[in-house]
Each structure stands twice: as structure tokens, then as C-alpha cells.
Amino acid sequence: MFEPLQDWRYRRLFSAQCIALLGTGLATIALALLAFELAEERAGVVMGTALAIKMFAYVIIAPLAQAFAERLPRRLVLIVLEVMRGSVVLLLPFVTAVWQVYVLIFVLQSASAAFTPTLQATIPAVLREERRYVKGLALTRLAHDLENLLSPLLAAYLLTLVSFNLLFVGTAIGMFASAAIIAMTALPHFERAEQRSFATRALRGVKIFLHTPSLKGLTAIHFAIAAGGAMVLVNTVVYVQSVLGLGQRDVALVMACFGAGSMAVALLVPHLLDRVKDRTIMLAGCIITVVALGIGVLVPQSLWSLLLLWPMLGAALGAGVTTAGRVLLHSSRESDRPAVFAAHFSIAHATWLVTYPVAGVVGARYGLDTAFLVLGVMAALGTLLAMRAWPAGLVLTVEHEHVDLLPDDPHLMDAYGRRHAHPIVIDDLHGSWPAPGGRVGRL
Structure with missing residues (x-):
């Protein structure tokens, strides 16, 4: 570790x-x-x-x-x-x-x-x-x-x-x-990106996200995880002090349980990755989020229910975000990593910007049971979108044809004409994720 x-x-x-x-x-x-x-x-x-x-x-x-x-x-x-x-x-x-x-x-x-x-x-x-x-x-x-x-x-x-x-x-x-x-x-020495306009540099990371299946799936995963995290961060004090009539120390205890769940999974993840794929771990976090929020709708409100659900939501957060960096690493070239990491930072926080007010407004107007339900539906939607955008059988090495490169281009050195196969990463030469045997153009 x-x-x-x-x-x-x-x-x-x-x-x-x-x-x-x-x-x-x-x-x-x-x-x-x-x-x-x-x-x-x-x-x-x-x-x-x-x-x-x-x-x-x-x-x-x-x-x-x-x-x-x-x-x-x-x-x-x-x-x-x-x-x-x-x-x-x-x-x-x-x-x-x-x-x-x-x-x-x-x-x-x-x-x-x-x-x-x-x-x-x-x-x-x-x-x-x-x-x-x-x-x-x-x-x-x-x-x-x-x-x-x-x-x-x-x-x-x-x-x-x-x-x-x-x-x-x-x-x-x-x-x-x-x-x-x-x-x-x-x-260390970093591979330098090519000269581009400011607008191109600013949008490059987002474009790579939009054209990479694993990164589109990662966005949906963040949305599902944020639904559970928002319930904890926004409504814990309301749940503990207003609904249950407990004190500030109990708020600290419940929040500590949430953090403990996240830490426990963070410690486990490096060992799990020897046998389990990133996608499986992250989707497990999404499913735990949906289950925990669903239990929150069904069980009576009590301190014991919080001590069960908050560690589950913490574990889901740990599973959903700990390996995100490795997904970004596999989905970008070194020269593009600053742009991709910046886009990820922006997109991940955008999901919280959506779920925070939903958790607060729904909880305040319609009660915490309804907040559990609405956020659970949002988490389920994010989970389904992640599964669709990032399929389990995603093939990384794809045979494709370059429509805008000459046959003597260095990138086609080992190709037959303009057609060849290699692991795909969205970059200047691969502007979209090709279907097997499909064509690609520049980003």
C-alpha cells in the first residue's frame, strides 16, 4: 500500500x-x-x-x-x-x-x-x-x-x-x-503537446471524453456516485439533529462512518485490481449506491439505519473514484493528460453541482424519504448509462482505416495501405472511436 x-x-x-x-x-x-x-x-x-x-x-x-x-x-x-x-x-x-x-x-x-x-x-x-x-x-x-x-x-x-x-x-x-x-x-521530462489555439487546448480534454467509451462511462459513474455522496454531505446534519433529535457528536460519528467506508475500500482496491477490472469495481460502487439509497427509502429512520447506510455510501464513493486516475491514464496519451485530467476534474464536479441542490431542495420540501428515492433513481440512471456507454466487452485494439492520411505517413508504417490495428486512444490521428473495420479522421 x-x-x-x-x-x-x-x-x-x-x-x-x-x-x-x-x-x-x-x-x-x-x-x-x-x-x-x-x-x-x-x-x-x-x-x-x-x-x-x-x-x-x-x-x-x-x-x-x-x-x-x-x-x-x-x-x-x-x-x-x-x-x-x-x-x-x-x-x-x-x-x-x-x-x-x-x-x-x-x-x-x-x-x-x-x-x-x-x-x-x-x-x-x-x-x-x-x-x-x-x-x-x-x-x-x-x-x-x-x-x-x-x-x-x-x-x-x-x-x-x-x-x-x-x-x-x-x-x-x-x-x-x-x-x-x-x-x-x-x-521528470514531460512530452510536450503540439502548438494549438487557446480554444482548441481548452476543449481538447472534453472532446477526448466525448469520444472515448470508458471516459463517457466514467462520467455516468461519477453522476451515480455523486447522488449517494450528496445525500450524505447535504442531509446528514438534518437527519441526525432535526429528524432524530441527536447532537453534534452524533453528526461527527455518522460522518466518520462514511469516511471509514471510503477508506476501507481505498485500502482494498490495489489488491482487487490484480483480479478485477476497473469497470467492475466502479460499477459495483454504483450498484452499492443504488442499494443503499433504496434501503433508505424502505427502513425506518434511526441512528442504526444511518450507521448501516453511511458506510455503504462511503464504500461506494471509494469504489467509484479511487481507480478513476488509472482509467484516465489508459485513455490518453502523455501529452494530453493535463487536458484530460482537467476535463475530468471539471466534469466530476459538475455532477456534484447537479446532485447537491437536488439533495437539499428535495429533502427540505418533501422529506428525507423522498430525497432517498429521487437520488436513488438518479444513481440508477447513472449506473445504466455507464453500462451502456462503457460496455463490458469493449475492444481496445480495433482494425480501422485512416481516411485523411497518405499511405507513406509514419503512423501507417506497419499498415496495409491506410488500414491497420492497434489499441485506440483518442488523439490527433484518431478523432473518434472506430467500429471494427471502420474509418477514422483527425480530432
Whole structure:
């Protein structure tokens, strides 16, 4: 499991990622307290708007930022973005109006939307052995789950000693430390993408997603998993405190069970992949989501039902997202990986942008039973779409004919005329996924 940490470059990048994650968790809590100080009874509106701005930045900015930074040195981009994030966080204690919070959050999350997929696209070049890369993905999932558990505990302890504004300072120090660690890490040589227009670079990752069956299936899988995750993240506090009449400690307990389910599966996935395909594991996560939400409709509301369902939904999340990086790796060329990882970052968060308000609005207006039902239907729909878009018998090596290449083109060196067969990846020469014996043109 911890084998990737033997690689000193990955160890440093992973350390930088963990420090940044912890800092982001502390900043989220401090932001909630800042919102209450500025808006008091309207703090919920401020936080809701700030989270909406975050999701908007993640969905829209990630491909645009990647297209802008594509021609720049990878390490320089990561360092500049971390310094930018730390500098913005340092400004938050000095805001005096809500609109200033919104502006800074947009800048901060825009930098995050560029930083995270860029770092994710860097890891495969560091851990080139696939077995190690899969374990690295599991470690990343584990880090996210541990951050969800540890950040609130650490923040609660620090708030007994210092003002919440100092949490922002601690976050900034962490991000500057992350930038320093990256600056001391020599990254490998990356295959450079060809010169293209800004619009072409910005849309390239999305186009590859739209033409690759496994990536279209991955999008539907994320939608199904997000339906279950949204039920947990949006309605846990309502379920525990309003419906069951329990306290804040019980909220923490239930959320810890959700995180424990995700961590357990993240630890299992590297061993399962020796015998089970990525698609099977991810669809199992979708099916668990549908089953758990269905049980939520049928069983009486109680703490015991939550202690059963929330670990199931956590396990589903772990199964659905842990191996996503390997699917992206297999579905793109190295030069296209920054664009593909940025598109994945954007598309995955778009699914949450849909399921979050559904979970909140339906739960508030029609009750939690109805929320379970509606989100269960959404999860089932996502599962069926994933199965259709990414068939189990998908053939990767396809015989095809190039309609716009000359017979002496280097790509056709081993071909008979314009026809040959090889594993398909959507790129400049393969603009669509060919049917066996079909024709392909440029992207």
C-alpha cells in the first residue's frame, strides 16, 4: 500500500498534497466562522454562495486554466498556483464586506481548479509502474478521507487557543510550505503537446471524453456516485439533529462512518485490481449506491439505519473514484493528460453541482424519504448509462482505416495501405472511436 512513498519525488509531492489538503480543510471551517461574523443570521446564505462559487470555478476554470498553463514548465505552474492560493488566504482575515469574500473565494478556487488536476496529471510520470500508480491513487483517496476526519478535530483544538483568523494564517503557511516542497522536487521530462489555439487546448480534454467509451462511462459513474455522496454531505446534519433529535457528536460519528467506508475500500482496491477490472469495481460502487439509497427509502429512520447506510455510501464513493486516475491514464496519451485530467476534474464536479441542490431542495420540501428515492433513481440512471456507454466487452485494439492520411505517413508504417490495428486512444490521428473495420479522421 505504501510502496509509492519509497519514490522520493512522489513522497515530496504527496507531502505537499497532504499539507495543502489539511490547510484547505482548516480554511473551510475558518470561512464558515468568518461568514457568521460578517453576516450573522445570513451566514448560511454566504456559505452557500461561496460553495456555489467554488463549484462554478471547478467546472468552468479547470479546462481554461490548463489551456493557459499548458506551454509553461509544470513545476513552475504548481509553485505559482500554490503561492497564489496562500496569498489569497492571507487576505481573508482583512475582509470587511461579504462581496470581498466572494471575490477572494473565486480567485482561490480558480487557482485550486488549476493546481489539483495539474498535480494529478504529474503523478503518472513520477510513478510510471502501473502497480505503484494504483497504490498512489489509493493513498490520495486515503489522504482525502483522513483530511475530512482530522481537519475538524484540529480546527476545534486550535480554536481553543487562537482566533479563527489565525487559521487562515496557518493555511497560508501550509500552502507556502507545499510550494517550497514542490520547488525542491525535480520533476521528470514531460512530452510536450503540439502548438494549438487557446480554444482548441481548452476543449481538447472534453472532446477526448466525448469520444472515448470508458471516459463517457466514467462520467455516468461519477453522476451515480455523486447522488449517494450528496445525500450524505447535504442531509446528514438534518437527519441526525432535526429528524432524530441527536447532537453534534452524533453528526461527527455518522460522518466518520462514511469516511471509514471510503477508506476501507481505498485500502482494498490495489489488491482487487490484480483480479478485477476497473469497470467492475466502479460499477459495483454504483450498484452499492443504488442499494443503499433504496434501503433508505424502505427502513425506518434511526441512528442504526444511518450507521448501516453511511458506510455503504462511503464504500461506494471509494469504489467509484479511487481507480478513476488509472482509467484516465489508459485513455490518453502523455501529452494530453493535463487536458484530460482537467476535463475530468471539471466534469466530476459538475455532477456534484447537479446532485447537491437536488439533495437539499428535495429533502427540505418533501422529506428525507423522498430525497432517498429521487437520488436513488438518479444513481440508477447513472449506473445504466455507464453500462451502456462503457460496455463490458469493449475492444481496445480495433482494425480501422485512416481516411485523411497518405499511405507513406509514419503512423501507417506497419499498415496495409491506410488500414491497420492497434489499441485506440483518442488523439490527433484518431478523432473518434472506430467500429471494427471502420474509418477514422483527425480530432
